[in-house]
Amino acid sequence: MAELQQLAKAGEPQEICGILFGDDGRVSTYRPAPNVAADPLRHFEIDPGILIAAERDQRGGGNSIVGYYHSHPGSTVQPSATDAASAAADGRVWLIVNGTDAAAWQAIENGDIYGRFNAITLDCSGAKGQTAAE
Numbered sequence: 001m002a003e004l005q006q007l008a009k010a011g012e013p014q015e016i017c018g019i020l021f022g023d024d025g026r027v028s029t030y031r032p033a034p035n036v037a038a039d040p041l042r043h044f045e046i047d048p049g050i051l052i053a054a055e056r057d058q059r060g061g062g063n064s065i066v067g068y069y070h071s072h073p074g075s076t077v078q079p080s081a082t083d084a085a086s087a088a089a090d091g092r093v094w095l096i097v098n099g100t101d102a103a104a105w106q107a108i109e110n111g112d113i114y115g116r117f118n119a120i121t122l123d124c125s126g127a128k129g130q131t132a133a134e
């Protein structure tokens, strides 16, 4: 988590983003990805090449994708309407950081927030010092 917050700060004023890997909602590692959004100051889009490679790795028995992270520079860690519109209801975790705060959300059908996200608990007490979400 500390590393992701540092990346978020270093990336300001642009949003940073990447992919979270692990098992059963526990994040063991992450992969930063270029933000290829047309307006990276206000939106994010994970480089599709990185995303496709990660999905391919997973199918080949590599790291499972738990979800995604991105930053909201100078804003809250609540998902935006744009986040909801671009999130598939695939049950994956959306971790949002802003350099100091963090929150995790699960992308589902009929979620509490914009009909797409439910809040989930973040537990950063993992033995490896990495982020875990329920």
Ligand SMILES: [Zn+2]
Binding pocket: 070, 071, 072, 079, 080, 083, 096
């Ligand atoms: Zn966002």
